Amino acid sequence: MIKPDLRVNLCGIGLESPVLAASGPFGYGHEYLERVDCSALGAIVVKGISAQPWAGNPPPRLAETASGMLNSIGLQNPGLERFLAEDLPLLKGAAPRIIVNIVGCDIDEYADVAAGLDGAEGVDGLEINISCPNLKAGGVAFGTDPAVTYRVVSAVRRQTALPLLVKLSPNVTDIKVIARAAEEAGADGISLINTLSGMLIDTETGRPLLGNTFGGLSGPAVLPAALRMAWQAAEAVDIPLLAMGGITSAEDALQFIMAGARAVAVGTGLFYDPELPGKIVRGLAGYMEEHNINTLGQIEGIARRGGYANG
């Protein structure tokens, strides 16, 4: 009888479970840790932190869509200083592993946040959100241009020795060139996908439904698009992938692993069911037992290698 080993090594971060909480929905972690059993999570990716506090977007910030949701929170966050003083101490010890997502409105801000987090006790890794609007370039997202992606990642890389993931925007023509730029700039891993840009109109008022007009689409509706991009990114780079996009079951998680992901993250799925991480972990273990799989490494990227030999 196989005893499945669910541990994975993501860019040098040893994880007890391959299921992470994605940056954003989980906030700064402690709200969930107070209310829900989070023991099945391998790590918590903390909501994006900037150097200075960001106020966020005007409401409404949320809308439900067919098998998904649209949000425009606007990266509201307390800023680096308050995160270190107030949020990180509550997370330390309570969370399995802590990866901090960082945001910036220019390259210097990204670098400042990374410098401030480097060496902070309890921080196991960083994830750079390159979907933020680049205010010095007319608000175009950093992550839509490979040259700008390279500059942001290099600037952060110079500030930290922590394992560094780069979270890609799906709102690009070719995800492969962005993934390669991040790898060349020194990233240790790739996270994908961030939300797909979208909008809704309220037909009663005749106005955009979200206060910010545009928002990001997440949830099961985006899974096939996310899976396609995970597949392409896995093809383009040699560094590990942390994949996310509409995962609400072990079956979903397995698809990303088979496309080439080392680990997966759940975001919107936590809203549907806060106990989702445990269910996915149990589902993965059951699948591994059934298929005689010891470690997830055996099936990582298997779909890109022709599948099971006897399938």
Next chain:
Amino acid sequence: MTYMPPEYGHLLPRPFSIFSADREKGEVSILFEVRGRGTALLAGMRQGAPVKLLGPLGAGFPALQPDSLLVAGGVGLAPLAFLAASTEQRRTLVYGARTAKQLVCSPAELGLPNLTVVEATEDGSRGKRGTVTDILPGLLPGSRALFACGPQRMLAAVKGQALQAGVPAWISLEERMACGIGACLGCAVQTSGGYRRICRDGPVFPAGEVLFND
């Protein structure tokens, strides 16, 4: 937050106020209006079907003082009925809606001692003709505090009237929510202290702190 059964597909949990609670039996009830898919599915559930709840969440109304004025618009009655049931002190409930059909509960059904109920409908189909804000000027001078829940337009008007009359007021807000526990920051409301979370910092706020858009 009310979690939707998985067989209904992927739906966010829905936030509701508690309408009544029986502590001995460990039961709570909610009052809702069918507004969209989630509430339609809830309304169509068979009797006895299990519903998963997370709560109670957030910060509720402060304790009632004697001679409080409770103001409810439509299905906004829920938290005020619960508040009214917390005491037997003298208090007045002003309960308004566009039409009688939207006054979902009759005062007799509440069965609360020492509660005076004033109903208002915009079309005059039940109670006084007009809105709750037409009635408040007559009642505010004798009131020590005001508590309100209802549509945003009503709350904005009630806030103005209470502030002008110098009556301390608290209002319960609603917004679409995803997590319900303060993590996702999806249910922000603009206040004098910046954006605050309706799910965790509220849903009840001192009226003077809330900045309405319109």
